[in-house]
Amino acid sequence: MTVFEHKGKLLIVDCGVLFPEETQPGINVILPDFSAIRGRLQDIEAIVLTHGHEDHIGGVPYLLRERKDIPIIGSELTLAFLSAKMEEHRIVPRLVQVKEGQRRKAGPFDLEFLAVNHSIPDGLAIAIRTEAGLVLATGDFKMDQFPLDNRLTDLPGFARLGEEGVDLFMTDSTNAEVPGFTMTEEDIRPAIDSVFRTAPRRIIVSSFASHVHRIQQVIDAAARHNRKVAFVGRSMVRNMAIAEKLGFLKVPKGLIVDVKAFDRMKDDKVVLICTGSQGEPMAALSRMANREHQIKIGEGDTVLLASSLIPGNENSIYRVINGLTRWGANVVHKGNARVHVSGHASAGELVYCYNLVKPKNVMPIHGEWRHLKANGELAVRTGIPEEQVLIVEDGVVVDLIDGLARITGRVACELVFVDGMTGNGGVTVGSGATEEALADRLQLSNDGAVTILGILDTRTGVLTEPVEFIARGFVQDREWIAGATKSIDDALRAANKIKIVDGPELEEIFTQSVTRWTQRKYRRIPVITSVVVDA
């Protein structure tokens, strides 16, 4: 989520979610921190969406819960994907549909939209004109010269804005470390065809539920090889119905059938398309790998993972591949066949853009620190002064004044965790899912927990019985118990000296002394809690 401010008004570009990693147990999605704008919701003129990926639109329902009538500006497909999501949250959003080539005002922000090519159709770059200067934000993009939908990234538009004078250019950094040019989507057709030619039984394709271009390739291959296609999984069924209805997915008549019809069809005549290519535990593919799905994977089935492997997901994905191969499936993925091309511009494309746009200032966006850094270095190589290339992380404030961009501050910017299941309003945001709670979960899973139980005579400040230790997942041997007991005795003696005989205060003191002692002696930190009751 990027917030632009001009003349006291705010413009938000994209509002996405992050997905949790293995170090974030029990977390569903991660939201941007709205606290910096929470007191100024009425100043927001609009939310502009560059494209329909979850990491760009997934946070919108949560922001709209705080102010329902914020206008949302985006392309046809982006808004259609967003609306479907909003229905689950029971919010009717105020949508403003735009397309490439159009201009539109949102308060003091004069917006222009340019076509960009990405792994989802209908993506837009956004030019923002204000009295302070001209900003061009690419969103996620690449420069595929042979895209399936013939919609090229609008390089003439980029060049025209460059002539006008781009003061701040914000570019997609995801693939900045990758040399050369991203291959065209067309290049993977032979590999997909080869899967279809050689698969002896069913083909199960797993991809993102928004990857319309890739699913188009699978549908085309199915048509060429006389197989019927069924979509499996709520988000996949929903998004593909939307994409087909709006004409972004071209499906021959009769090709798509309900998955139930497969019972009556021969295995070498069917293709299943489902989600779960990142090893997400609740998605169809993971459940198939665990035999928890109605589709039972067996000998001769071919599974095609037709998508990227997002860093951080490797373990989950390999677990799924292991599960599938254990049941006898042949798994084809980007590691063993050319079945994926990236949706992001590589270094060569980014350099082209810098030379075309000739921006005064550059701010790499989208990607981890190393990607931002690599992208910044490309900008410098094209002659942009190093001090005009701003590598900034979330929460950093940048001012653009008189054509000069400068880092000027920082706003609160924590990860906001959503616990439990989304949808139907049954979501806890913040409560019970703070960074502190997450740290506790990790600590619990690593080192377990110990509860200290003490019975105290509050008149004398003496424990009437020896303290008890109740441990979960922490191995307490005799030596530990002896040491912990001693550290409590010491702490109690010290507390008595300064006349502390209050239960809650003693609980805190016990917890701290045992935690410190355990950490020093064992280099482990179980979650330690104390309960002190009156005798």
Ligand SMILES: [Zn+2]
């Ligand atoms: Zn994207």
